Amino acid sequence: MTSERYNARESEPRWQRQWDDKAIFASKNDDVRPKYYVLEMFPYPSGRIHIGHVRNYTLGDVLARFMRAKGFNVLHPMGWDAFGLPAENAAIKNHTAPAKWTYANIDHMRSQLKSLGYAIDWTREFATCKPDYYRWEQLMFTRLLKKGMAYRKNAVVNWDPIDQTVLANEQVVDGRGWRSGAIVEKREIPQWFLKITDYAQELLDGLDTLPGWPDAVKTMQRNWLGRSEGLEIQFAVAGESEPLGVFTTRPDTLMGVTFLSIAAEHPLALQAAQGSEKLAAFIAELRHGGVSEAELETQDKRGMDTGLRAIHPVSGEPIPVWVANFVLMGYGTGAVMAVPAHDQRDWEFAQKYSLPIKMVIVDPSVIDALNEIEHDLSQGVGIDPMRAALRGRDSNAQDISAPLRVVEAFERRILEDAAWTPRGVLVNSGEYDGMDFSQALDALATRFERDGSGSRRVNWRLRDWGVSRQRYWGCPIPVIYCPKCEAVPVPEDQLPVVLPEDVAFSGVQSPIKADPEWRKTTCPQCGGPAERETDTFDTFMESSWYYARYTSPGANAQVDERANYWLPVDQYVGGIEHAIMHLLYFRFYHKLLRDAGMVHSDEPAQNLLCQGMVIAETFYRDNADGSKDWINPAAVEIQRDDKARVIGATLKADGQSVQIGGTEKMSKSKNNGIDPQTMVNKYGADTVRLFSMFAAPPEQSLEWSEAGVEGMARFLKRLWREVATHAANPDHPVTDPSALDAGQKTLRRQLHETIQKVSDDFGRRHAFNTAIAALMEFLNALGKFSDQGEQGRAVRHEALEAMVLLLNPVVPHISHALWQVLGHPQTVLEDQPWPQADSAALLRDSVTLAVQINGKLRATIELAANASKEEAEALARAQPQVLHFLQDMTIRKVIVVPGKIVNIVAG
């Protein structure tokens, strides 16, 4: 039996059934071992597992099995992020109810995940589209509503004027609705918001408590939160009773304000438009196009004078108020003070509309130039005041041309090239001349706080979380609208508000909006006729607390006490595309759970591993109409020249050439997706798992290569053969380290180096690719080790057992089989202790040093591990190569780094 080749297709399902039937990976709370909660971002049930899932869940699985072997009580659950837009799209396309489609996908994908052999506790599985799950987030929402943490206000959405529906940003393509082709408009509708901004400071500070999160993610979150300190300044508006407030982080530039910009949706703009057809038309035009920030920020900067005049709070001068398409109503006050000399966007706007540019900040070098000619700052800076000040002087007394050139050049730069945005020294600012940024900030803040026209303020870029979606396939928002009592939360004893699943879904109108019966209800407060909210929650709502629900299966509450055993998550694994939004909502919701008394920790996850995307080559043929036919890589053959360079590709089916389109993220549109199921069927789950861990480090993008997969299959076959050949002779003595010869000692040292490296790579570095490379390297060494003597066999046996244990997290099926071949009846391989490196076996007698001359490698030397610096230098200088190179040179310096290099500096 042991000499047979390993048949993954027959063997793997057997192991999977065994793990399943015995519930080997079901986790318990009452366990003496320390807990370890590893969680991968749960999948959206889109239909089939894709390679990105395989990568994600294999990463988590390797950690789960590794940590169990290290002696932890591991929780590794799985569930389904089941609400979302794709189900509605599929419903339209396939004329099926979103629920039916979703449940069928879940069933299929569950079996696919099982076929990959993941060590998952399936007893905790749930789907977020079930009332058992979403009822708890409805309850939480009603409580937040009562606490004032949830509120309703108008917000802008993409509106399709033909389909009469709200569109997701994804459904807006080049400013048009994806189905109707109509030019999308912005429309304001009332929506529910959660006050995430109340937690902005805590969300920012919390990042400093997360050393286990990637710096890139923390930096992105910090920038997203966007804390800035500055002043809120009130500009009185001529003829208006209410002042216009603006927030600025650059109060030092206040005297350079030459106009104000307000958003098109700003009340003042709308009011001004009533008196001006031209302005009304312009504002109407700005309604065209979508609402995404990327779209707004890349469009041409456009504006129009409202005719309103604000009063500068210091100079008292009138300042024109413009409507500008780049000012966002949702950020700050929806109005900004424009300083074209010192803000690039304002500068461009001023250039375009010939608005004045007034320099009020200069580089210290300009001040130096002025000091040179004893110019009094209070007389002003800028060319005209300069000349005026100099006019009366005796031109022979001082040569003013050089400093004047400095000032002129600086001013010309601002007027002609670009805004000058660094902080500097104030000029042209009256009493504030000569101040630096913080002096000006203090002076202005004091002044405004005294006269009531402004105050210091912390501003956040973060906006409150809009949770309303005008969609059917989501969790109903538990609110009732009563004509008398307005918005009333659904009472707790009436929850959950259940989403009907058996519906006809045509695509445009949500079935619960279309059905007057579902809507109809009575007001919980006054008992009168009322209507239910028909919007549903953002699906980020479900994915913000699922990690906590896994800890408390079946709890008659959102979570119960068990959450405090398991939480926080020890290791979270998911795609970098979630770096900001999901991971911020996830952190926010944890604080909501904490403040509701349900969990005791401040952050949901201690460590975060962000995996890269999965990419593959693309191939295409040009169509006559200029479009492209994308061809799946599996259908293509590659041509190479004699240096193995790719020179072309042909379609296998017809042998004709196809174009190579570059390596891109796997997608439907480029038809470069590889179906993992096909790969599993062909090569076995272990081979697929091994490749996805070996081909790239986890954070980098992973390029799929079927040839690479075959290489993994070869490695596993060689491993199998090595074990089977050895086990054919059941006699295996125990290693006696004192009895080993040089070859046996070397192999054993290599083994223990490998154990050390793999343990470190799995546990500390998460460098699964180099761990596997080390195991391959060791198998190569083992293959060359032919010693069949007593201790030779002993060392080989020790090596093979260690290899199987080390590989088990990545390739559990073959490892379980080989463990039996090696003579162990146990099936729970994870409960075998993780191999320990024997420090005595790691000792080396000698080391190799590189010898450099002027930083270039010229020789290597071998010397005793405990040799002194002097011995190393002497040996290096005696090398023939070194002597040859140093013939005509004098040695200036010798640098010896023990164990590394000897560098001889000579000339």
Add this chain to the structure above:
RNA sequence: GCCCGGAUGGCGAAACUGGUAGACGCAAGGGACUUAAAAUCCCUCACCCUCACGGGUAUCCCGGUUCGAUUCCGGGUCCGGGCACCA
């Protein structure tokens, strides 16, 4: 447009704290075994010059710090992720 990453042989990558650039795998070339093929095994493999010994060059580009830079600093190019209604 803004924020965050990345770039190393023909390809995926390695080099962990500034110390021998290219481990491991793929592809390719040569050989062994075989009637043959598959499978397997062995050898070669950054580029250029050289019969060879050996030498020169090389980690996206330009510049800097250092005895020494893939690694640190400044400036750029290209590619990717995110930008609040894709998940």
